[in-house]
Structure formats: structure tokens, C-alpha cells
Amino acid sequence: MLGDLWVLMVEQSWALALLKGSVVTIAIGLIGMALGFLVATPLAIMRWRKVVVVSQLVDGYSILVRGVPGLLVIYLLFFGSIEWVKAITAAFGYQDSADNAYPYIVGVVAIAVISCAYSIEVIRGALQAVPYGLLEAAQSLALPKGVTFMRVTFPLALRLALGGINNVWQMTIKDTSLVSVVGLQELMRTAAIGAGITRSPLLFYCIAAALFFCMTAVSQTAFSSAERALDRGFRGR
């Protein structure tokens, strides 16, 4: 049993392949999440402020992306835009390099589009949950609107949003498995190939799960300390 494992992992170098897949997963997950969060914050604020038109558009985008399977988002982004990109890059003479980098770009953008939709809801929910009394207190101190937002609303909302953001991140890192359809060999795809051709699906999927667990365990520690930091003044009686 252990001997077999050694042969598979080391001699046939599946361990290395799985690690490489993990690196792709982490890279795409981190960039996609960061990009999604950066775009989501202003959109969520506009949604919270009920800015006309924008707020309805944001709502529509969020319902659409959250409503359809993630796989479709990436299929449409990739297969829907590839002809345009071909035409544009060919016009500038960069066709070869663009062709090759394109799947990576679409992969990251698709993950960002998905995580953004979920982040909007989390941030909006948190902004709405900030106790009104505190804002009134800020107003009665005659704080300018900008200062009220940066010093009172946003830090308080961030604390409330943390759990939800953690959820979105855990989902996003696992959603990266979708990018395999554009030909990227991330962790789950590597595991699926290994499972298929070595005929040990449980072994490969459990290793993949363990690797995912390690990633989320590390991020969980980061989130827990962030939570402790933002919780100052709320703990204890």
C-alpha cells in the first residue's frame, strides 16, 4: 500500500504535478478574489446608497451571476470573446502571444466576476447592519460625510462583513477548478487526470481535498486574527 503510494507520487511524480496544480489554484484564487473585492466595494457602496440606475444594474448583475452555474460564466466569457480578441490582436500583430496568454486572463477574470457578485452582497449586507445610532452620533458631532464613512461606517461594516468575506474566499478558491475548461491544469483537474489514468480516484481526490484544506486552514488563521483585531471593544462585558 505505502509502496504503491511511493511509486505513484514520487516515481511517477504525481506529487509534483499536484503541487504545481496547487500553485495555479492559489495564484488564480488570490488574484481573482482581490480583483473581485476591489470592484465589489464601490459597487456595494452605490447599491447601499441606492444610487439610481447603477443600483438596479448592480442588482441585475449580482442576481445573474449568482443564479447561473459558474461553469457557464467561464464558457461564455471564453468562447464568446475569443473571436474578438483574435481579430484585435491580429490587427496589432500580437496574435501568437495573445493566443497563449488568453486562457489565463479569461480564467482570472471569470473567477473575479463570480467572486465579485458574492462580495457585493456580503458588503452591502454589512453596511446595512451598521447600527444607525452610531451614525447619528457621528452626525451630531458634525463629522463630514467622508470622515463618517471612513472612520465609522466602513470599519464597523468590515467587522460585520468578515465572516461573509471568509465564506466568499473559501468558495472562490474552490471555484478555481472551473478554469480547467479553458485548458489550465489546476489542482482539481490534475487530480482528475491522475484519478482517471491511475484508477485510484479516492486517493487522488482525497489528496486534493487535503491540499485545499491546508490552503483554507492557513487563510482561516489569517481571518481569525483579523476578526480578533476588528473585534476589539466588542468582546467581554
Next chain:
Amino acid sequence: MDLGIIAYAVPFLVIGAKTTLLIAVFGVGIGLPFGVAVGLARCSRSRALRRLCDAYCAIFRGTPMLVQVFVIYYGLAQVSFIRQNPVLWWMIGDGLNAAILAVVLNTGAYTAEIFRTAFLSLPKGLIEAAEACGMHPWHVFSRVKFPLAVRQALPAYSSEAAIIVKESSLASTITVLEITGYAKRLMSETFAIMDIFIITAAFYLTINVVVLTGLKLLERRLSFAR
């Protein structure tokens, strides 16, 4: 898009949609109360209970659901004790039951996280006031804590409900013929991959628009007039 393909695919997908809805209804119906209970347990004073529930959440949120489905269906089936125990085998022997079990366990972990943060964010003064009135702990929960927490948790939970509908598609990997299960058959039969994909997505979108708007209306109803 080819109209013939739509006419051919839709009747199959309608049959699949019933199974998808069945899994989703169980996912919300059992997963929500279960998740709330776990979320509450994670804020409890008992360290052992907290640790246990933290570990459960960490495992189910930290690993891909596909793996959870596989381990529950294929992995547990290799244990002869489970194969011989009629109750356990009923739970995982059938693809649909195993899929529902996996969805409930998975959504339970995410729901617990959503409600844990919601419970933690409750203003202390209100709970203290309820306790000071001499309210029974159950009443403190059902009349004060839960109604307040649900308002904070609802936006995040509506996302989770949409995810349940979509994640139920993983049941197709363990022989359950829900929307995606039929879609896979149709795709390999006709090779009209994109067409079938878009029709399938329209099914999920329809279900989820109903779910998301429903929860949005609920959210509006529950929100305090400001």
C-alpha cells in the same frame, strides 16, 4: 441557436428540474435549522462543543464539495460495516439520498458560519436586557437573538441558497439524473455543447431568480423602517 435542440432538450430538463428542486428543498429545509444550531453551538460556552463544531465547519468549508460527494458515495461504500447496516446503507446506498446528505452537510457548514457572525454581531445590550427581564434562554433565542440575527444573515444566506441550487448539480456525478445529469447525456448525444449549456443555465437562472427575489422580498419585509 437551433430551435430543434431546444424542443428536444427542454422536456428532459424539466424532469431533471424536479429532482434539482427536491435536493434544494431538503438542502434548505434541513440545512438551515442544522446550520443555525451549529452556528449557535460555535458561540456556546462549552469549549468541547465549540471545538467539535469548528472542526466540522473547517472540514466541510475547506474541501471541494465534489470530493465530499465522492467520499460519501464511493468512499463509505467500501466500508463493509456500512454496507451491512440497513439504515446507513439506506442513507448512502442510493445516489439521491447520498446527494441530499452531502448537500445538507455542506450547506450546514456554510450556514453555521453565516449565523455565527450574525450572532456575534448582536448588540449586547439587547440580550442583557432580555436576560434582565428574566426571559427563559429559549425565549431569549427565539424572540430576541434569532429575529435579530436573521436580519443580518439574510443577504449572505440568500447567496447560500442559490449556491445550494447550483451545487446540487454535483449529484449528477453519483448517477442522480437532475438538470445537469440530463444535460450531460444530451451534450454527448448531440455535441451541441454550447446550446445545451445555455438552456441548462436558463433553468438554473429561473430557479435562482425566484429564490433570490423571494429572499430579497423577505429581507425588505424584515428590515426595520429607517
Next chain:
Amino acid sequence: MISSNLIKSAFATSLLLCALATGASAKDGVLRIGTEGDAPKFSMADPSGNVTGFDADIANGICAELKLKCEFVVQTFSSLVPSMDKDRFDVIISGLGITAERQKKIDYSIPYATTPLYFAVAKDSPLAGLKSLAQIEKALQGKSVGVVTGTTYARFMEKRMHGADLKTYDAVTQLTADLASGRIDVAFADSPTWMDFLATADGANFTRIDLKIMAMDAPDVLGHGMGVGMRKGNTELKTKVDAALCKMINDGKVKEASMQWFQDDYTIPCK
């Protein structure tokens, strides 16, 4: 923020390197081949990305005949056809069964091989000794039968063997796992699958029903064997690939590959 910028630039650099190393663009002198990479014996991508198996041998043979360089693009099965449509690669070689229904979407080369199909059951099953398809169909009433999704033989079960409770699996390993655990009574798959499974410890209690089913027995559902998939209307490429395949079949190259991977000759003669 600094660290995230660092990661971004590191990622961008690695993208560029990957792009340079595994370029998959339309170039002269290169045949780009889409394949699934996780089908044992047919299309197997190893950890370093090389593809081996029967399909890979066929692909390399075609490239040699056409004096082109083979470039494999490994993708999941469901993304192969749309990717070829958008010119991510020129052909699909992934054990594709040729059926009339699929020919509406893509063009095929001439068929080059076909694998015989068998039912497998537990050794003590009453079905084990059956001899004809009619007997089997009758015995399958109300029994659960497993097949792999996306195969022509899944379609055969659906259209031809009425009354059986059909279960579809994403992969052969899942099908055999459920046969072994007793969730399904019967499984239906190609001969290489059973050759492997019956030799394992799990497969010791199982046997093939001694009835060989070939594509020619029901071409309307089982199709006409495996072919190379191409974009619709690419007649120039089709002529070339057909000629190359025909030469390989007549030279015995296809037989050689088939014997190597399946210990049996599955070649379809070239007309």
C-alpha cells in the same frame, strides 16, 4: 498591497513563461490535437503533460504521415468541441464515436478502430450464462445497469434495452466501483475496461457475459467506430487525415498500436 502586487507580477511572469513553453497557436507545420487526457489506455496525460495511449499513437502516426509536428492540448471532454470550433486546435482525437447525430456538429475522418462491448455481472448472477441479446434484454427488466455518460453504448442501452434502470457514471472507475459495491446489478462497457477490472481484486467475483456486441450490430445508435473529429467544412484537412489514416490501417500501424494497448486488434479496414 505590496505583497499582492508582488504576487501579481510573479504570476504575470509565470504566465508569460508558460505561454512561451506550451504555445498552442495556429502555426505552419504543426497539427494541434485536442484530447481529454484522463481516459486510461486511450488518452493519458502524464504528470509532465505528455500524452500516451492508443489515441496518442494514432495522432503521432497521422502527424508522421502529414510531416507535421504534433502538439497536444489536454482539456475536459465537454470543452473539446467548442474549443475546436473556436480554433484552439485543429482536430480532436479522443476515442470519439462517429454517430449521425454528432455529425450535425462536427466532421469526422474515416473510422479507424472500434472496441467490442460486453456486459459484466457477478459470477453467481443468473445472467452470467446468457447467450443472446434478446435473453439479456428480458433478464434486465427492472435491474439496474451502469454505463459511462457520453459514450455511444450509453445511448445503446437507452434506446435499445428498454425496461432496465439505467445509471450513468462520469468515469469507468466509478462504474466499476459501484459494480463491486453491489449498487448496480449489471455494467455495460468496452472490452479494455473489463480486461482491466476482472484482473483486479475487486473484480475477482465478476465475469463478462459471453456475448460480443460490435458497433456494426447497431450502427444507428452505436455509430461506426472511432474517428478523428474536425471542424465542419474543413475538407482539405479531412482529405489529408483520411489518406494518412488509410495508409496507417493498411500498413498495420493501427493494428500495432491496438495490440500494444489492448492485446487485441480493433482496426476497422479502410475501404
